[in-house]
Amino acid sequence: MSTATEPRTAGAAGRTAGTGRRGGLLWLVWRQNRGLALGLLALLVVGGIGMAVQGSLMSGYLAQHHIAGCAAISTNPRCDGLQDAVWDFRSAYGNTFRLGQLLLFMLPMLVGLFVGAPLLSRELESGTHKVALTQSVGPLRWLTAKLALPAALTTLTAAGLAVGYLWMWRSGGQETLGAYWYSDSGFTALGPVPVAESLLMLVIGTLVGLLIRRTVAAMVITFGVSGVLTVAFMLVRPYLLPPVVTEFPKSGPRLPDAAWRLWEGSLTRALVRLPQGICSSASDMQKCLDDHDAVGSYVVQHPASHHWPLAWLESGIALVLAAVVTVVIYRIVRRRFG
Template sequence: MTTTAHLGANGAGPAAADPGGTREAGGRGRLGGLVWLVRRQHRLFFGVLLAAVTAGAVGCAVLRSRAAAFIDAHHLDGCSMISLVPRCDGTQDAVNAFRSAYTRPLELAEAELLLLPVLIALFLGAPLIARELEAGTHQLVLTQSVGPLRWLAAKTALPALVVLTATTALSAVFAWMWQVVGDEVSGSYWYSTLGFASLGPVPVAYSLLALAIGVLAGLRLRRTVLTMGVTLGAMVVVQVALGQIRPYLLPTRSTEFAPKESAQLPDNAWLVGQGYYTRSGAHLPDTICESAGDYEGCLRTHHVVGQYMDHHPVSHHWPLAWIESGIVLALTAVLTVIAFRVMRRRHG
C-alpha cells in the first residue's frame, strides 16, 4: 500500500525541504501534493472504473445499433407482446425474437449501473479513510502543517470528481441506448428495479452517496474490513428503503373504467394500485369481495359501478428520478458535513 507521505533520505518530510511550507517536491503545493498522492494511492481503482465505464459505454453503443436495426427491419417500434396498436398485429413472433436476442445484454447493462454504487462503496469509499486511520499513515501528513480538514478535503475531492464523471458518462450512454431498446419491445420498463436505478441521475446520486457513507464510516470505525461491511449494509438499506417509498414520491393518476370497458393501461404505465369505484366515487380495494360466496352480489351490495387503476404514467419518470436523486444527494451532503465535523472534533 502506498503510504501517505514519502520521507527524504535524511528522514525529513516534504515540509523540511520547503521551510515556507507552501510547496512540495516536484513543484506541487501542499494541497496539490495531497491530491496527487490520492491519485497514486487509488490509481488501480480509478483505472478499473475507467475501464468498466469504457467497456459499458461501448457495449451500450453496440447494443443500441444492433437493436435499432432489428426494430427497423421488423417494424417493431412501440410494439409489445400484447399490443392494442393496429400496426403491431402479427409482430408477436418478432417481439419474442427480439427479447430472446437482446433482453440478456440489456439486463447486464442495467445490473452494471445498479451495482456500480455498491462497488464504489466497497472498494473506494470504505478504504479511503479507514485504511489511513487503521495504519496510522495519516499522522505524518497532519504533523506537516496540513490541517485535518484540508487533508480530508483532499482525500475526498478527487475520488468524488472521478465518481461523478464516470457515472454521469455511463448513465448518459445508457439513457441514449434506452431510447431504442427500453420499454415496450424489450419488456424492460422504466419503473422496474433495474430500469429505474440505471437511468438518468439516479446511479450518479447513489454513487456519490456510496462515497460519503464510506468516508464517514471509516472515520468512525477506523477499521477497513469493518467499514466495508457497514458501508455495504448501509447502501443496501438506503436503496431498499427508497425503493419502497418510490411510488409515493409523486401523486399517482387514477383512471376509471366503466363496467364493460376493458381495464388496461398503456404498457409503459406503472400500476401502483387498483380496485373498484362506487356510485358516490369512493374507491374500494380489489380484495373487498375476495372471500364472498356471491361475488357479483357482493359488488352490487357495495354499489360498485366500475374499476379504477392508480398509476404513474411515463411522464412521471423523470420527476420521480430527480426527486429520489435529490433526496439521495441531500443525504450525501448531510453525511459529508457530519464527516468534517467528526474530523474537526477528533483532530482539532
C-alpha cells in the first residue's frame, strides 16, 4: 500500500514544484516590469480621465452655444453669426485636444523606444538572462513570459486611450474643432490604429534589442525605424482603398470638409479628365485651360465613409507585420539559446 502511495506523492510534489517554477518565472517578469506596468496604467488612468472630462466640457460648450457642426468658415445658414463662438471654442479647447492627439500619435514610438528596445537588450547586455535560462526554464518559455506582460499592458493602454480620444473627438465635432479624420496625426490616433501600431513597435523594438544587445543603441535604432514606418504608413494610406472621383462639370468643387481630397484636376466640356497640374506651369493659366476646353473640375477623394475601412486595413497590415516580427524573434531565440 505504501508502495502505491509513494509514486503518487512524488508525482504531486513534482507538479507542485513545476507550478512553483512557472509562478517564479512569471513573478520574476512582473518584478522586472512592474515600473513599466505602473507607468502605463498611470498613463491610461490620467489620460483617460482627462479625455473624458475634456469631451464632456466640449460637448457642453457646443450645446450651450449651438455651434455643433459649424466650421470656422461655413456655408451652412444655421451657422451665420456663430463664427466667433467657433473660434472661442477652438481657443478654449484646441490645445488640450491636440495634446491628447499628439500623445496617441507618438504612443507607438514611445512603446518601441521605452518598452520594446530595453525588453531583452537590458538582460542580454548585463547577462542576467543566463540566470533564468539555467533554472530549467526553456528559452521559448522565457521569451513568452517576457513578451506577454508588456504586450497585454500595451494593448490595454493603447485601447483605453484610443477610446478616450474617440469620445473626445466626437464630442467636439471634427468640423467645429477643425480636426478631421484624415489628418496624419488624427488618423493615427483614432480607432484601432494606435493599438495595432503600438504592438508593432513593441516587437520591432524587442527584435532590435535582441540583435543589438545594447540598450541605448537599440533605443536609437528603434527611434529611427519608428520614424520610417510612420512615414511609410502615411504614404501607403491613401491607396489602401480605391478613392472616389467626383466630377463638377460647371462649377468649382463643393465637397464636405470631412472628405479627404487627394488631388484634383480640370474637366473638359466633353467630360474628359485632364491630368493634374496640366496648366500649372503655364504663364497664363486661364488661357491654357481655355485652350484645353476646360470648363469644370474633378476631385479624387476619400469620403468620410472610408475612414473606418481604411483604419482597419492599416491596422491589419500592422498586426500582420507584428506577427511576422514575432516569429522572427522566436526563431532567433531558439537558434541562439535553444
